[in-house]
Amino acid sequence: MALNLDExxxxxxxxxxxxxxxxxxxxxxxLGDVVDYIDQLARYESADPPAAVAxxxxxxxxxxxxxxxxxxxxxxxxxxxxxxxxxxxxxGGDA
Amino acid sequence: MPEPWELGAxxxxxxxxxxxxxxxxxxxxxxARTARVEPLVGAYLAVYDEEARERAAELDRRxxxxxxxxxxxxxxxxxxxxxxxxxxxxxxxxxxxxxxxxPYTATAVERxxxxxxxxxxxxxxxxxxxxxxxxxxxxxxxxxxxxxxRVPGGSSGGPAAAVAAGSAPLGFGSDTGGSVRQPAAMCxxxxxxxxxxxxxxxxxxxxxxxxxxIGPLAxxxxxxxxxxxxTAGPDPRDSTCAARPAEDYLESIEEGVRGLRVGVLREIxxxxxxxAARANWRAxxxxxxxxxxxxxxxxxxxxxxxxxxxxxxxTSEASANLARFDGVRYGRRAADAESLLDLYLRSRxxxxxxxxxRRIMLGTFALSSGYYEAYYxxxxxxxxxxxxxxxxxxxxxxxxxxxxxxxxAFALGEKVDDPLAMYLSDAFTTPxxxxxxPAVAVPSGFDEEGLPLSLQLMGRPxxxxxxxxxxxxxxxxxxxxxxxxFRGAAAAPAG
Numbered sequence: 387m388a389l390n391l392d393e394x395x396x397x398x399x400x401x402x403x404x405x406x407x408x409x410x411x412x413x414x415x416x417l418g419d420v421v422d423y424i425d426q427l428a429r430y431e432s433a434d435p436p437a438a439v440a441x442x443x444x445x446x447x448x449x450x451x452x453x454x455x456x457x458x459x460x461x462x463x464x465x466x467x468x469x470x471x472x473x474x475x476x477x478g479g480d481a
Numbered sequence: 482m483p484e485p486w487e488l489g490a491x492x493x494x495x496x497x498x499x500x501x502x503x504x505x506x507x508x509x510x511x512x513a514r515t516a517r518v519e520p521l522v523g524a525y526l527a528v529y530d531e532e533a534r535e536r537a538a539e540l541d542r543r544x545x546x547x548x549x550x551x552x553x554x555x556x557x558x559x560x561x562x563x564x565x566x567x568x569x570x571x572x573x574x575x576x577x578x579x580x581x582x583x584p585y586t587a588t589a590v591e592r593x594x595x596x597x598x599x600x601x602x603x604x605x606x607x608x609x610x611x612x613x614x615x616x617x618x619x620x621x622x623x624x625x626x627x628x629x630x631r632v633p634g635g636s637s638g639g640p641a642a643a644v645a646a647g648s649a650p651l652g653f654g655s656d657t658g659g660s661v662r663q664p665a666a667m668c669x670x671x672x673x674x675x676x677x678x679x680x681x682x683x684x685x686x687x688x689x690x691x692x693x694x695i696g697p698l699a700x701x702x703x704x705x706x707x708x709x710x711x712t713a714g715p716d717p718r719d720s721t722c723a724a725r726p727a728e729d730y731l732e733s734i735e736e737g738v739r740g741l742r743v744g745v746l747r748e749i750x751x752x753x754x755x756x757a758a759r760a761n762w763r764a765x766x767x768x769x770x771x772x773x774x775x776x777x778x779x780x781x782x783x784x785x786x787x788x789x790x791x792x793x794x795x796t797s798e799a800s801a802n803l804a805r806f807d808g809v810r811y812g813r814r815a816a817d818a819e820s821l822l823d824l825y826l827r828s829r830x831x832x833x834x835x836x837x838x839r840r841i842m843l844g845t846f847a848l849s850s851g852y853y854e855a856y857y858x859x860x861x862x863x864x865x866x867x868x869x870x871x872x873x874x875x876x877x878x879x880x881x882x883x884x885x886x887x888x889x890a891f892a893l894g895e896k897v898d899d900p901l902a903m904y905l906s907d908a909f910t911t912p913x914x915x916x917x918x919p920a921v922a923v924p925s926g927f928d929e930e931g932l933p934l935s936l937q938l939m940g941r942p943x944x945x946x947x948x949x950x951x952x953x954x955x956x957x958x959x960x961x962x963x964x965x966x967f968r969g970a971a972a973a974p975a976g
Contacts, residue, residue, distance in 0.1 A: 394842075398842065401800060401842055402825045402826055403833070404829075405838070409835070412835075413842055417839065417842060417843055417846065420843060421843075421846070423788075423904075424856065427789050427856075427859045427860060427863050430782070430863045431863060431866075432862070458584065460584070461584065461810070461811040462810060462811060463809075463811070463813070463814035470809060470810060472809055472824065473824055475820070
């Protein structure tokens with residue numbers, strides 16, 4: 387199945403991506419091909435209940451030194467007085 | 482007498498420890514070789530000439546002062562660009578991390594350094610390890626040292642090409658669906674994907690956390706085993722790293738395959754192998770049998786669905802893992818964003834390349850409302866079926882043998898516009914990734930065009946010792962020598 391452009395735009399919005407019209411057309415076809423391929427999974431389904439997911443053992447919650455603030459902020463695109471600087475949080479939802 | 486760059490890691494460390502060779506001589510030789518081959522191959526994003534020389538001199542001073550030599554004393558290593566080395570840039574082959582400087586060092590890299598290794602440079606990769614040809618790097622193309630018109634495989638194509646070309650005896654990459662083994666196969670070197678949890682992932686940039694593992698690339702099995710032994714073992718900084726202590730894989734590595742039962746999956750015949758790869762695969766099985774292994778036919782039908790399962794699970798995890806790249810805390814930030822959402826959208830859209838966007842889209846789709854059960858849920862179910870089938874097979878056999886890749890290296894550009902075709906080159910490597918099993922890719926001969934082919938041996942969880950021992954026996958029988966011809970170069974690099 388090819389995905390239609392509305393579906394591609396909806397997924398892009400969920401993925402926090404803004405695609406160009408060319409990318410939307412490209413991905414509609416390519417993702418459709420991949421999804422068709424993935425649909426073969428229906429042939430391999432078994433009636434067995436899935437096994438419980440094994441969880442990694444939880445480490446003890448022991449406080450320890452973390453990365454120094456200056457070192458972390460050295461990679462920040464924008465920082466002020468020890469804090470990350472971002473644009474005003476307003477609008478949104480209209481990806 | 483071979484030049485130092487021609488020596489393997491184990492031999493370099495032995496000679497440096499015995500003071501027969503200085504670390505400085507090794508590093509000078511490796512850098513000189515790198516200067517000759519790098520213009521042809523393009524394995525690196527950065528070569529650390531000065532730091533490597535300084536570190537070698539420091540190692541020599543410490544050895545002269547009586548300090549005990551580490552197991553990798555003076556051994557040059559090429560690191561994939563997704564392994565943190567404090568103070569050095571790290572980009573994961575992506576524009577979104579241009580300018581990022583690693584604030585700390587990955588545990589595996591710390592252990593290499595503690596053993597005396599010398600980091601030679603930062604090697605190329607597909608962006609965020611997503612790809613099978615290294616063509617998805619935002620920075621450069623890397624060429625296959627056997628034929629410069631071909632890809633080196635991926636995503637660890639940089640370290641694989643560096644090792645094959647003679648620049649470094651050892652490379653380190655990450656393997657999520659075959660990203661160490663497949664480029665090892667295409668470049669004619671050995672690559673190891675350890676059991677999930679065998680090597681700490683602390684300091685490896687995450688792609689798909691349930692399958693990501695760090696693994697070595699080397700020109701021989703012994704060197705790969707040594708490098709794995711140095712890096713494996715518990716790490717309090719990675720809670721998914723297993724508590725069991727590391728083993729010394731060299732202790733049993735020469736014990737051969739006599740009596741080992743090697744499982745041959747019936748499903749391989751239907752898996753789209755090229756004619757040369759099929760003939761080579763049959764010959765490899767005969768060679769293992771001649772060395773004393775007992776071939777046993779087994780079946781695990783769901784293994785044929787591994788690529789479909791993998792491209793649901795890995796992309797789902799990637800869509801979550803890569804959410805952190807949003808222009809706020811690190812990496813690229815779009816200029817003049819009007820709001821926080823605009824900042825996210827623009828930073829990500831400008832920073833990520835096409836394949837990364839494609840995979841984030843696919844993973845987001847598989848996890849989205851209305852599709853979750855049909856894709857992510859179903860993939861998990863098929864994976865559990867595969868796990869049961871493969872566990873049943875391992876009750877009858879000690880190892881599973883498959884080809885590593887369905888063909889030799891393909892041409893640059895051949896598959897870039899057809900992502901599905903690119904994904905299918907992971908057919909044999911994705912099962913061990915999904916099931917967390919240890920696997921080794923070991924050179925097994927050539928196709929009709931003189932390009933390397935490779936045998937993959939998989940084992941039970943944490944049974945790296947048996948997998949490496951069998952790979953070593955195979956390598957001994959096959960008598961392989963890593964000697965790429967740089968086809969397509971005006972002249973082969975001298976020395």
